[in-house]
Amino acid sequence: MDKLKIGLPRGLFYYQNEYMWKYFFEMLDCDLVVSPKTNKEIIGLGEKYSIDEMCLSMKTYLGHVASLVGLCDYILVPRIDNYGRMNQSCTNFLAAYDLVNNLFEGKLLNYNVNYENGEIEEKAYLCIGKILGKNKKQIKNAYQSALIKSHKQIKKQCINSLNKLKSSKTKILLVGHDYNFEDELIGKPIIEYLTSESCEVIKCYELPKEVTNKLSFQISKTLYWKNNRENIGAIPFLEQSVDGIILLSSFPCGPDSIVNELVIRRVKLPILNLVVDDLSSFSGFETRLESFLDIVKQKIMR
Template identity: 30%
Template sequence: MRVGMPRGLMFYKYYPFWQAYLDSLDVELVVSERTNKKILDLGLEAAENEFCLPLKVFYGHALSLKDKADALLIPRLVSVHKKEFTCPKMLGLPDLIHALEGRVPPVISPKIDVRKNTRGYYRELMGLGKRFDGKNRRIVSAILAGRRAQIEYEKKLIAGMTPPEALEGDTRETTKQELTIGLVGHSYNIYDSYITLDLIKRLRRAGAKVLVPENISPETIDAESRDLPKRLFWTYEKEIVGSAFHWMKSEAVSGVIYVLAFACGPDSFIQSVIEDKSRSLGNVPVMSLVIDEHSTEGGMITRLEAFIDMLKRRDHAACNASHG
């Protein structure tokens, strides 16, 4: 059996787990290509116009697997941390893709919900393994193999790699680093080089060292996000806020760039939280970059260049002031 995985939404978060789990059960995993014009066009044509861009991109990836897989693996992500939730779109994702019946392979959607405990999660993984003819002992080994692969992956990220470097072997150009920029946003936005018009590469070419949320430990993210008057119960948004707060408070970066998707409710809420913090601390400027299917290279380059120039001038002025 060939199981297809769309290279969108949670791909950069959990691919190593699924790859090792399925491999241990002798199931072939087929991943869609990196986002390209054809995939985006497929998604734009099939998805509702009001959907956020990442969802439209995901549609394109799912459709591109039509004749390449016997089934699509699209977990129903309800909660990946105790007492927290994911975006409601993740919850309904399998149903949305299932509604494309005839244009995509059948959807397999184990429910991931660890809001209260992990019992149901393991039950789902055992049930999923049985669909692939696994015996209990073999499925348990597959779960363990998946967890080991995920831990190894996360270690590489904490050591400073970006997910595309750790997963896809992307290489880093060596450039002169004149400043450090913290790049925040959902993983499916910031690591999709097609929809962000190669943002990470552009920043590096402009002399920036780029830090990403996956380089920060979950404990630090948790502690930093407690700065908010009310606890954030959206896991991935907490990661964004916690990373931005951490870099701003520790002054580990010269500036923060927040990439947000047009028509994303959680993103627009978080945007104001981060911008408020930047204003109250007054030390690290933030630039928000909204992406949608009409984002143009010209518009992005102009804004990036202006932001980077401003940061370099600030750093220069601060350096001169400290040397008297």
């Protein structure tokens, strides 16, 4: 019997769940089909299924979903509401399943995470396993094994990031969502440019989240978006150890626009705020990055 093929759109949820999903589905003897890295074709597909008011990240995500239709048995699209009080998700994380379900043909694999209603992550994975026809013991073993393995990978990432602070290079902290910075067309060109300019790049989402979440209250005590809290908490955590900060968001993201304005007003380090609304050219960003690094290096030399 052929293995079930599970499609993973390379956007939004993918980067923070990559290891967990990989190990979980492998333990359940499923094959994974990950959508290609973002390219012009995927951007075109995303625009086809989007409306103007959607943020660029959501448009890109829909393009990734569209690229998987017909290539797998199920496409995984979770509905992430919250991880408890003051741990809310972006509305895109809540709405993605309903959007995809109404836009595309084919089977979707869905699970809900809503801690305020008792829908915890372990229950969500049990639900997935049952849909795939696995028994409770298999699912629990797969979940526990995936949890242990993914935590090891995440811990390794954190250690690698903290080790970068020992470098004598110019250290730049990237603050923004992993699905933007890791996207081939949105954020990767920024990382590649900084690396080519001999900078040490530290990503906020590769730091210990339990630490950054708590430290975020030094910037705002009322911020209730979980991902934004974990991102901006990296600033008080590393403020004394880095030389500059780059904020990245996709237009017209509401939470990011509010949070980035807070950061700009309250943090004293050199900050570059980049908002991506068009992927046609990197040259405009390159000029701004070059000027930003000049400012950072001048400050270091003082």
